[in-house]
Amino acid sequence: MDLQHKLEAAIDLARKLDVTVRHAPLGGDGGGLCTVRGQRVLFIDSAADLATQYERALTDLVQIPELNGMFILPELREDFARFQAESE
Numbered sequence: 001m002d003l004q005h006k007l008e009a010a011i012d013l014a015r016k017l018d019v020t021v022r023h024a025p026l027g028g029d030g031g032g033l034c035t036v037r038g039q040r041v042l043f044i045d046s047a048a049d050l051a052t053q054y055e056r057a058l059t060d061l062v063q064i065p066e067l068n069g070m071f072i073l074p075e076l077r078e079d080f081a082r083f084q085a086e087s088e
Contacts, residue, residue: 001075007044007054009073010061014042017066030056033063040064058083 001009011021019033019040030052031043042060044053058076061067062084072080 001073003050003054006076006079007050007057009076010054010057011042011044013067013070013072013076014057014061016070017061017064019061019064028052032056033060054079055083059086 014021017040019042021042021044023044023046024031025047026043026045028047029045030048031045033040033042035041042057044057048056058079062080
């Protein structure tokens with residue numbers, strides 16, 4: 001699975017977690033997860049390269065507790081485990 005498809009799968013997973021996903025130019029930092037009016041929003045920085053977008057999305061998604069009980073595509077599972085280990 002290429003990086004574009006991995007990012008799309010991560011975004012689909014975020015939506016299943018009731019996270020709103022927004023694409024916006026944010027200066028190339030990659031975006032991030034925040035709460036706006038009680039709703040979790042994952043910003044994907046359209047000014048960032050694909051690898052940075054993917055890494056920032058996963059780094060923030062692994063911190064959502066509800067993720068633990070969800071099915072994660074095998075192609076993403078290893079990346080999630082790596083980012084989770086790095087965040088601890």
